[in-house]
Amino acid sequence: MARILVVDDATTVRMYYRDVLEDAGFAVDEAANGFEGLEKAMEQAFDLVLVDVNMPKMDGYAFLRQGRAMPELQAVPVVMISTENGPEDRARAYAVGANLYLAKPVRPETLSRVATLMAGATR
Template sequence: MAHALIIDDSSTVRLYYREVLEADGFTVDEALNGMEGLEKVMMERFDLLLVDVNMPKMDGYTFLQQLRQMPEMQDIPAMMISTESQDVDRARAYASGANVYMAKPVHPVELAAVARLMSGQALERIPA
């Protein structure tokens, strides 16, 4: 069973991602911002990170940049999901260390499929 960490300051968004991922067999933990996210990844091993861009204390770009500076954290797949949807936002996400960039709102079937693919889980069903 894959273990995902959702890093987003919105409780509604975290709940939505949690419900989608848990329904697809993931175990899920949450962080309210990049600072809390860094603390959690240093304490526990995760198979997937879902990272928002705009958060207090530490934004998603800074979180990924700091995460990728740690050799033992460079291989954790990271999905950046944001309302920012310009090409410059996408480019900045990839430059910061994201493996996938998705613009909100994300359809639950797409979210689950990409999460399974990124975490190395077999796709049990093909999205319609």
């Protein structure tokens, strides 16, 4: 079963992603900020990371910059998901190592399709 780490400071967003992704057959773990996400990535392997941009303590850009320097996250696909949707936001995300950038809100079918394509089929 593919494992996905959801890094977002909003509890309701994490719950929504968890519900959609578990229904699609994924194992999901959560982190409330970038620091917690990096700690979890050092403790266990993930097949995909979904990360918000705007978070306290460590934002998504800093998480990804530091994560790409860690052996545990160098090759893991990362999708940044944010309400920030300008071309400069996308460019910045790709510059720090994002594999894909999605604008919130993400529809359930889009989320499960992207996860399946990037983390592998689970069924």
